[in-house]
Amino acid sequence: MSAWRQPRDRRTMRGMTGSRAADRRRGRRWLRPAGVAACSLLVATLLVGPAVCWGRSSAPAMAASATVPAPVPRELRESLGSWTPPVDVDVPALLAEVGAAAAEAGATVNAVVVDAAGRTLLETPTADREVYTASLVKLFLVQQLLVREAAGPSAFDPGDRLRMERAITVSDDEAMSILWDRYSGDALVSLAVTQFELDGSGASSTGQWGESTTSATDLARFLGTLSRDRQVPGAEALLGWMRAAEPVADDGFDQRFGLLADGVAPGAAVKQGWMCCVDDLRHLHSVGVLPDGRVVVVVAEAPAWTSWSVLTRSVDETAAALVAGTA
Secondary structure: OOHHHOOOOHHHHHOOOOOHHHHHHHOHHHHHHHHHHHHHHHHHHHOOOOOOHHHOOOOHHHHHOOOOOOOOOHHHHHHHHHOOOOOOOOHHHHHHHHHHHHHHHOOEEEEEEEOOOOOEEEEOOOOOOOEEOHHHHHHHHHHHHHHHHHOOOOOOOHHHHHHHHHHHHOOOHHHHHHHHHHOOHHHHHHHHHHHOOOOOOEOOOOOOHHHOEEOHHHHHHHHHHHHHOOOOOOHHHHHHHHHOOOOEOOOOOEOOOHHHOOOOOOOOEEEEEEEEOHHHEEEEEEEEEOOOOOEEEEEEEEEOOOOHHHHHHHHHHHHHHHHHHOO
């Protein structure tokens, strides 16, 4: 069974945030002060006795009877040898930048950054807050259609395959609507929610696919699984289409914002989302997998009176700060 179907402990995503300095504090650097303190205490209280600092003993009998530690299993040695600590991320500073960018637009911006190994480098405090997907639901639907295609002889005609591609590359709404109606899109979204264990995502209750729900943490989990586990059906095709995202969408909307803004994340596999004005809110989302395997998710919503240009600037600033600050 591939990893995408297996239960995952959310604490593994939320509990790995840290820095090299923090890893050193948790690791070997604390041993020497502790050893010195132990020696000082023994000398001060006993004044006599064997020298026990750093494991050395002046008593031959003690050395002869010392317990020999068991060897570390080869599998554990190999896993430790391949592990590298998370980059030194200044989380408070990045969160401040995200907050400042959101404030400029009167927006709520949530973000998650996960490294190539699945460790969370940054997560805004309300990253699990549910928002409308807008066009990001196309990721769930297309991936599930690719699962169906991989299960046996394809039931899709060339036109449907092209619609899947266009739903991702140019965010073609008409293509999405045809696929949604033809293949029970709400059921496919529900399958993706179950298979990827997405806690804050679900199909639309109104029948409008753009009003499906998701969260920054769910999107990071979904994209991270696709990126790390290429055995997930459809992962290669979906990520390839995301890398081929066009500058301008089928409806004329400029997709060059967020992770697709000039110079922010060259070569990234990106899907953009936008919608107005359900519940008097404007939505603008940018999610993707960077060439080094990092997953960056930015989801933003603002009052409908906020212009696209102002909200776009907020998402651009957030995406640029996250990419640069977690490199």
